[in-house]
Amino acid sequence: MLTHLTLINFALADNLAIDIEQGFNVLTGETGAGKSLLLDALSACLGERTDTNYVRFGTDKADVTAVFSYQDGSPEAEWLKAHELDDESGEIHLRRVIFSTGRSKAWINGRPGSLSELKEIGRLLVQLYSQHSQQQLLEPPYPKHWIDRYSNFYTPAQQVRDAYSKWQKDIRQHQAAIDAQANRLQRIDTLQLQLEELEELIQVDYKEIEQEFDRLSHHEHIMQDCSYSLNALDESEQNIAQEMSSILRRLESHAGRSDQLSEIYNSLINAQSEIDDATANLRQFIDRQSFDPERMEELNSQLEVFHRLARKYRTQPDELKNQYTEWQQELEQLHQLEDPEALAEQVEASYQDYLNKAQHLDDIRREAAVPLAKQLTEQVKQLALPEARFEFKFEPLEQPSAEGFSFIQLLFTANKGIPAQPLAKVASGGELSRIALVMQVMNAEKTDAEVLVFDEIDVGISGGTAEIVGRLLAGLGKHVQILCITHQAQVAAQSDQHLLAKKRQSDPASSSILELEEDERIQELARMTGGIEINETTLQHARQLRQLKFQIA
Known part of the structure; x- marks a missing residue:
C-alpha cells in the first residue's frame, strides 16, 4: 500500500510530507487549494508524463517520492525480484526529479530507472479512476471490456485475438500463393540458370x-x-x-x-x-x-x-x-511453397480454431452478462435510481473480428415499464456519473492493485446518494487502500483518514496537505455542507454524518 509521499518544490508545494493510512482515505479542500497536488505527484512517481509546470516557480527542479509497502509473493514483489530491485525493507521507493528544462530522472529503490519501468511497477501498485471515466461508458468497446475485466476473461479474449491473427495470416499466405503461382515456374527457371552460371x-x-x-x-x-x-x-x-x-x-x-x-x-x-x-x-x-x-x-x-x-x-x-x-x-x-490447395486447407483449419475459441468466448460472455447486469442493477438502485434496470445486448457482427462474434451494448432504463435502450441515448449526465461510479467500484473489487485512487468520481451526486457512495467506498476500503478526492461531505464522513488541502497566499503562494483530527474533521465536514458560515446547525449535521460511519461499522 501507499505509505508516504514527499513533495519538494512540486507545483504549489515547497516541502510537503504526507503519511497515508490503510483503508479509506479522503482528500478535501476548497477549489484551487491544491487537491490535485497529491495525485499529480503520485502520477509522476508512476511514470506518467510531466511538464515544467510541476516545477515550483523560482526553483530549478521538483523532487517527489512515493513509498509503498508490499508483501512477499505479491506481483510487485516478483517484479522487483526479476529486476534485482528488492531489498530487506519490504518497501518500494519511487522517486522522480523534474527539471525546469523539461528533462526528468527516475529512481526505483535508489537505482536509476526508466519511465517504462516506473509504469510497469505502477500498474501493479495503483489503479486510477478519474471524474472523466463516465465518458468511457459511451465508447462502443466499453461494455465488452468491462465484462472481460470483471469476469477475468483476459486469457480467452487474447486467445481469440491470437487465433484471428493466425487465420488472417494464413489467408494472406494463401492469396500470395495464388498470386505467385503464375510466375513461380518462370522464376524457378530464371534462378536455376543464374545459379548454374555462378556455381x-x-x-x-x-x-x-x-x-x-x-x-x-x-x-x-x-x-x-x-x-x-x-x-x-x-x-x-x-x-x-x-x-x-x-x-x-x-x-x-x-x-x-x-x-x-x-x-x-x-x-x-x-x-x-x-x-x-x-x-x-x-x-x-x-x-x-x-x-x-x-x-x-x-x-x-x-x-x-x-x-x-x-x-x-x-x-x-x-x-x-x-x-x-x-x-x-x-x-x-x-x-x-505449398500449392494453393494445401494452403486453403491450412486456412480452413485456422478458421475452425478461431471459430471454436470465439464461440467459447461468446458463450462465457453471455453467461456472465446476465448475473452481472443484475448485480449492476442492484448496486445502481441504491443511488436514487430505484427503477433502474440494465441488460447486455449481444448483436452478431457482420464479419467475425479479433474481438469475437458479437457487438455488446449496455442497455439501461431508469423508469418502470420503459424498455431498456442503449445507455448513450437515454442516460442523463447525473445518471451516467452514478452508473460510472458503480461500475468503477465493481471493477475495483477485482483489481490486483492494492491502491485505488478515485479522483472526484462523485461529481453529480449529493445527499443520500452521496452517503451510499461513501458506504460503498468504505466497504471497499476494508480490502484495499483507497484514496479519494471528493467535494461531498457524505463521502468524506465515511473515511478512515481525512486529509485537507489548504493554500497560503505567501510569496509565492504555497499549498499544504494536513491530516485532520476528529474535531478538525467535524469543522471541515461542516464547511463542506454549510459553506463559509459555520454554525451549530452545520456542526451538528457534520457530527451526525460521522456517527453514521460508526453505526454502520
Whole structure:
C-alpha cells in the first residue's frame, strides 16, 4: 500500500510530507487549494508524463517520492525480484526529479530507472479512476471490456485475438500463393540458370585470387625488395644481425649496474629474437617464390569472369557469393511453397480454431452478462435510481473480428415499464456519473492493485446518494487502500483518514496537505455542507454524518 509521499518544490508545494493510512482515505479542500497536488505527484512517481509546470516557480527542479509497502509473493514483489530491485525493507521507493528544462530522472529503490519501468511497477501498485471515466461508458468497446475485466476473461479474449491473427495470416499466405503461382515456374527457371552460371565460380575465393594475381604481377619487384632486405639483415658485411650482436655484447657487461640498462638490454634481446625469426621467414618466403605465367593467365581469366558477372548482376565481384546464397534460398522457398490447395486447407483449419475459441468466448460472455447486469442493477438502485434496470445486448457482427462474434451494448432504463435502450441515448449526465461510479467500484473489487485512487468520481451526486457512495467506498476500503478526492461531505464522513488541502497566499503562494483530527474533521465536514458560515446547525449535521460511519461499522 501507499505509505508516504514527499513533495519538494512540486507545483504549489515547497516541502510537503504526507503519511497515508490503510483503508479509506479522503482528500478535501476548497477549489484551487491544491487537491490535485497529491495525485499529480503520485502520477509522476508512476511514470506518467510531466511538464515544467510541476516545477515550483523560482526553483530549478521538483523532487517527489512515493513509498509503498508490499508483501512477499505479491506481483510487485516478483517484479522487483526479476529486476534485482528488492531489498530487506519490504518497501518500494519511487522517486522522480523534474527539471525546469523539461528533462526528468527516475529512481526505483535508489537505482536509476526508466519511465517504462516506473509504469510497469505502477500498474501493479495503483489503479486510477478519474471524474472523466463516465465518458468511457459511451465508447462502443466499453461494455465488452468491462465484462472481460470483471469476469477475468483476459486469457480467452487474447486467445481469440491470437487465433484471428493466425487465420488472417494464413489467408494472406494463401492469396500470395495464388498470386505467385503464375510466375513461380518462370522464376524457378530464371534462378536455376543464374545459379548454374555462378556455381563453379563461387568455389573460388575472389579476394584470394585477386591477392595472388597482384603478387604475381609484382613478382620481380617483390623479389628485388626482399633480397635487398635479406642482405641488409643477415648477408652484407655490416648487417643488422651483426650490429645487434655487437650492441648486446657492449651492454651485457653493464646491465647489472643499472635497472634501466638491464631493462634496455632485455628489450634488445627480445628484438634480436624477433629479427632472427623475421629473417628466417623472409629467407623461406624468397626460396618458395617462383613466377608462373600460366597461373597468372588462369587467375586473370577468373578475375575477368568475376567482373563480367558482377556487371551483369549489378553487384560487386566479392558479393557474388552472397548473391548466390540469396538466390539459392529463394529457390528453396519456391520449391517448398505449398500449392494453393494445401494452403486453403491450412486456412480452413485456422478458421475452425478461431471459430471454436470465439464461440467459447461468446458463450462465457453471455453467461456472465446476465448475473452481472443484475448485480449492476442492484448496486445502481441504491443511488436514487430505484427503477433502474440494465441488460447486455449481444448483436452478431457482420464479419467475425479479433474481438469475437458479437457487438455488446449496455442497455439501461431508469423508469418502470420503459424498455431498456442503449445507455448513450437515454442516460442523463447525473445518471451516467452514478452508473460510472458503480461500475468503477465493481471493477475495483477485482483489481490486483492494492491502491485505488478515485479522483472526484462523485461529481453529480449529493445527499443520500452521496452517503451510499461513501458506504460503498468504505466497504471497499476494508480490502484495499483507497484514496479519494471528493467535494461531498457524505463521502468524506465515511473515511478512515481525512486529509485537507489548504493554500497560503505567501510569496509565492504555497499549498499544504494536513491530516485532520476528529474535531478538525467535524469543522471541515461542516464547511463542506454549510459553506463559509459555520454554525451549530452545520456542526451538528457534520457530527451526525460521522456517527453514521460508526453505526454502520
